[in-house]
Amino acid sequence: MKRREGLCGQVLMIVLGFAFHDANGQLLVTALGATRVDTLAGANLTLAVSFSGAPDPAVTWFRGSLPIITWTVGSDVTPDVAEEYREVLRLERNGSLSFVNVPVGFDGDYEVEMTKSGLGTDSFNFTLRVFELFQNVTVTVLPDLIEEGSEQFQLQYGMLRGVVERQLWFFNGRRIAEGDDGSHYSLQAGSLTVREPSRNDTGQYMVSLSNPFSSVTLHLNVTVLYGPDEPRIQINPVQDFYVSGDSLTMSCQADGSPQPLVEWMFGGESLSDIRMGVLNLTRVQISQSGLYTCELRNQMTGVQRQQTVTLNVYERPQGNPQCSVLSEDNRSLRYGCQWSGGTPPARLSFPDFGDDSSLENFTLSVNASSELDGKIVICQAQHLVENGKCNVTAESPQYFLPSVRTDVDSDGKIVVSIRCLSHATPPAAVSWFRGGEPVTDGDLIGDDTTSLRIRHRNVSVLLLHNYTCTCRNPLGGRSKHVHLQEPSISNFSLFPHKDGTIVMLTWEVPPTSIVTGFDIQMSGPALVSADGNVSQSKGSGDTFRTILAKPGTARSGDIFHLDPKSTYRFRVLPRALMAEGQPTKARRIGPAEGLSGPAIAGIAAGIPCSLLFLLLMCGLIYLFIYWSRAKRRQTRYPVSRAAEKVTTTQTQTPHNLLPGAARSPPDYNRLRQTPSSLSVAPPTFVPPPPVRVATTV
CATH class of the missing domain: 2.60.40.10 (Immunoglobulins)
Known part of the structure; x- marks a missing residue:
């Protein structure tokens, strides 16, 4: 009797479990294996996942932010695969993503996202890297002849096949890292760039390439030619100025290989009677004052350097040099450098633009070009007592965004103010266009020409034209098109x-x-x-x-x-x-947010059906108990002890009781097993098949 009552309770628990199953369920996606996968090109692999908490979710795989395959688990519909991935990707029945003969270029970040209505969304990320074995790797240097002071030289490696995960460069056994020696070294994929090479860059370079499946190391010797260095001029004795009749010695030296030849120049003529770069001046005269130039030449590379020195009586100018740059006809730049006073006046020059110079006030007009945009131009001010310099930078109009402000004036008209302002040196001139035609109305353009105001009562009239503002100086210009829009919210x-x-x-x-x-x-x-x-x-x-x-x-x-x-x-x-x-x-x-109409209808229909089913089951249980009691009142015959022992053995206390005599929920997976897979014999009483009432939220 107890066994039958326990069986009835289990049936009731199953019914209640089906009625309220998945009320608190949550979809969960997990990875089966590693989430960071390295493989060789041409291999087959699977990004395996599993899910729980919801049946037959919708599956979407992403590569980066791009969806590449979608499907609903358990659906008979063929998975939808992006066209360029159809030859490689396969979707498994459990939502896992398989690759067939994966080619190079399919590496990246992959994300699986599963969604089940009412049970939420969950996702998981994988990283796939595809490599190849190294074959026929070589390393070369460009250019063949490397000179000190050149822009750069570059070591490059090439190969017939292979994917590099890690490259390491070494110089004379010391590893080169990005940022070493400031910006002297630059590491890129497949190359090492040495900027402004010097004699110290001569030596052995080594590159080590590796990936999880292959590695290789190569060596290359590099020689950098140099010299002559910046000339060093020494004057003995050192004085602020020299007077007629004084004697002095000037020497000019510079390092180089081979040792550079030295030649002194004065007044455009060569002083060929000097030796080893030493110039002896005995009892100098006023006619000998001026600029002396030391020229050095490397016979092998042909590189020449020069340095000048001035001999004169000198009085320091006032203050410091002042630099400026102005616009000429919005086509050329006029650089200016001023340093007033002094006896004689200071000599000013812009070395970037040649050897031209002037006294006290120097101006130089230069045709505007892109090379001058953002370039720091230095003015050298030479004087025996003290040298000075200043710098100025010309810049084209910088990137800017027009600002649009809308107001309503006292007449009830809409006032749209468009302002365009760009930083530039020299300052940029701003011009306005409406529908391709210049705007010349002074009432519309502000005093500084950087703003444009348009008025009208009807917004549709304001939308008829497109406006353009242009900021321009000799170095260039920037234009921005302004397309006014109707009232909208983004x-x-x-x-x-x-x-x-x-x-x-x-x-x-x-x-x-x-x-x-x-x-x-x-x-x-x-x-x-x-x-x-x-x-x-x-x-x-x-x-x-x-x-x-x-x-x-x-x-x-x-x-x-x-x-x-x-x-x-x-x-x-x-x-x-x-x-x-x-x-x-x-x-x-609101409180009902998130419930759809079908969900509400499902709840409304499910509740009365569940109550009716419970009442029916209670009636069946009552009839079964009544029938059992009636049968027990009938005449009983003696039963042997062996039969009693068998009966007692079959009547067991349920082992799935929880503390407090509460029963654990029925194992729905066990109920679906065949009789041969159960751990104990199935009950002789077979209840009616349970009816599951599910509510979708």
Whole structure:
């Protein structure tokens, strides 16, 4: 009897379990194996996953942010695979992603996303790297002849086949890392660049290449030619100035290989009677004052260097050199350098533009070019007592974004102000165009020409033309097209308060949209006032009505006194005076948020069906108990002890009781097994097949 009552209880538990199964279920995706996979090109592999908490979810695999394959687990429909992946990708029945003869280039980040309605969404990420074995690897250097002071030289490696995961460069046994010696070394995929090579860069270079399946090391000797170095001029004795009759010695030296030849120049003539770069001046005269030039030449490389020195009586100019750059006819640049005073005047020059120089005030006109954009131009000011310098940088107009502001003037007209301002040296001139035609009306353009104002009562008239602002100086110009837009909102969000009585709305406006105000609209029951009374508002609960107006500068709004038990929908309507733009998509808030119509209908239909089924099962259980008692009242015959022992042995206490005599939920997987797979004999009583009532939320 106890066994039969226990069986009835189990049946009841099964019914209740089917009725409320998955009420608190949650979809969960996990990886079966490593999430970072390295493989050789041409291999087969699988990014294996498993899921739990939901049956037959929808599966989407992404490569980066691009969906490449979609399918619903258990569906008879063929998985939808992106065309360029169909020869390589296969989707397994459990949602795992398999690769067939994976080629090079299929490496990257892969993400699986599974979704089940009402049970949420879960995802998992994998990283796949595809490699090849190294074959026929070589290393070369460009150019063949490397000179000190050249722009750079580069060591490159090449190979017939192979994918490099890690490259290591070494110089004379010391590893080279990115950023070593400032910007002297630059590491790229497949090469090492040595910028501004010097004699110290002569030596042995080694590159080590590796991936998880292969490695190789190569060596190459590099020689850098150098010299002559910057000439060093020494004067003995060292004095601030020299007077007629003084004697002095000037020497010019520089390192180089081979040793450079030295030649002194004065007044455009060569002083060929000197030896080893030493110039002896005995009882100097005024006619010997001026610039002396030391020229050095490397016979092997042909590189020449020179250095000059001035011998004169000198008085220091006042202050410091001053540099400037101006625009000439918006076509050329006029560089200026000034250092007034001194006896004689200081000599000024721009070495970047040649040997031209002047006294006290030096100006130089240069044709504008892209090479001058952002270049620091230095002015050298030479004087025996003290040398000075200054610098100036000419820049083309920098990148800028036009700003658009919308107002309403006292006459009720829409005023759109467009401002374009770009940093530039010399300052840029701003010009305006409307529909391709220049704007010359002084009432529309501001005093500094950087702003344009247009007015009209009708926003559609303001949208008829496109405007362009151009900022230009001799180094170039930048133009920006301004396409005014009708009132619109680019982004709209809703943030409810945790108690449900307040909601904050935020929105964004496109930069060129003409907006003078916003109407916050709502559908749903009337708002509750602060004293608890229902406020009066026009419109029914299913139509949108304006509850709050905001100016054109607003980007958020707060709605108070909401009923936490009611459902509301909000949207924002942009305006340009009386013209209305497209309202935003409505956002919903309320306790029923997230329940669809079919879900509500399923709940409504499932509850009475479940109650009716429970009543039916209770009636069957009552009839079974009544029949058992009636049969027990019949005449019983003696039973042998062996039979009693068998009966006692078959009647066992259920072993799945929880503490407090509570029974554990039935094992639905065990109920689906065949009789041969059960651990004990199945019960003799077979209950009616259970009916599962599922509610989708």
